[in-house]
Amino acid sequence: MFAPFPLAPGRTVAGLFLLCAACTAQAAGFVEDSHAKVEARTVYFNRDFRDGHSSSSQGASKREEAAQGFILNFQSGYTQGPVGFGVDALGMLGLKLDSSPSDSNSGLLPSSGHDPRHSVDQYAKVGIAGKVKVSQTVLKYGSMMPDVPLLKYNDGRLLPTLFHGAWLSSEEVRDFRFTLARLNQYTARDSTDRQDIRVHCKNKRYACDIEADHFDLGGIDYRINDRISAQYQVSKLENIYRQHFLGLVASQPLQVGTLSADLRLIKSDDIGSARAGEIDHRAFSGMLGYSLGGHKVSAGWQRMYGQSAMPYLDGTNPYLVNYAQVNDFAAAQERSWQLRYDYDFKALGVPGLSFFTRYINGDSIKVPGSSAESKEWERDSELRYQVQSGTFKDVSVRLRNSTYRSNYEKWARDMDETRVIVSYNFSVF
DSSP, X not given: OBOOSOOOHXXXXXXXXXXXXXXXXXXXXXXXXXEEEEEEEEEEEEEEETTOSOOTTTOOSEEEEEXXXXXXXXXXXXXXXXXXXXXXXXXXXXXXXXXXXXXXXXXXXXXXXXXTXXXXXXEEEEEEEEEEEETTXXXXXXXXXXXXXXXXXXXXXXXXXXXXXXXXXXXXXXXXXXXXXXXXXXXXXXXXXXXXXXBOOGGGSSOTTOBOSOEXXXXXXXXXXSSEEEEEEEEEETTTEEEEEEEEEEEEEOSSSEEEEEEEEEEEEEOTTOTTOOOEEEEEEEEEEEEETTEEEEEEEEEEESSSOOOOBTTBOOOOTTOOSSOOOXXXXXXXXXEEEEEEGGGGTOTTEXXXXXXXXXXEEOOTTOOSOEEEEEEEEEEXXXXXXXXXXXXXXXXXXXXXXXXXXXXXXXXXXXXXXXXXXXXXX
16 A cells, blocks of 8 residues: 555656556446645755754754655545445655755755765655445545644645645534544654554654654534634553543634633653653643734743653654744753734735744753753744636745754754745645
């Protein structure tokens, strides 16, 4: 169900369409409700470490690469009858545009097996999932890109992370959605190989390469009314950690403007043989916002409790309000705050143009082997424009810039980062 080796781009796309053609002969519902889209994504990535040429243990002083990606997403309808069958398929291709041995390993492209300083010229991966639908309940088995609080796939470079396993979603009860999942492998964003699922080891918070046989997840989403929704999820990474999540999202129109709130609680503990070490962690994060016209001003607060940092799966993004372009602000005992400003230029008669900037400051960090209080901060900005009409309609351009600084050099490096992302989505059918 997955190709663990580079594929020729022509064969990748042709194989997917042949699969689709074979399936369409089975039932009209399968064909009529099928759709496919392609995203063409060009990414330039530049990360400049401000400590200059450091020791070999720290790595190179800069990461700079450019690459072209294509993502084909096919989703079939279901065969007719009380039990419907279908198939979803993902085809991804990455092509090197610019890279040098001294500035490689940006995360856009895999490293060559012959020399880790060189990036491959191209790589491709395919993921296929079969699906069964009964009433409003769907079971999928295969490759997928899950996007829920305790399992959010990473899409921060050229191609997204893929996860592999089984996923059950049910909406039989009005205003409720129930989720059950078991995943056992993933394919990293800059890789073609399946790997056993594992805990992320950012800044060596936990032992690296600690794998698990499987990851289980269950959850309930409840839409209380048009303005308030709540979520609860529990997950377990076998013999490593168990995690609980409780979230509340609300918005309230005022006489002038709109008030919004996003509150998140996460509790994590080690389980079983605790193969990644002791885990004792609690996280609270919340964001309050006020919008008026094209303006939106937000303030966030995030607090880590316990003796360890927040654990999460490799290849995922932690569901924290202060998770940003470079950092997650989830170190042991860290407290952080955020100020953010968004503006939609549609209010000035320029639809498609938007801007945001934010500043996050963290302190009280507990660093392994040090009794000193550590601090860090990050500043991000993004300018985005999507063409509204004409030949280049729906082409979007994003310019992202970030600055990160900390006083615990052994675990984190100061950096300035720039990303330019040009994306075009179009429907195949």
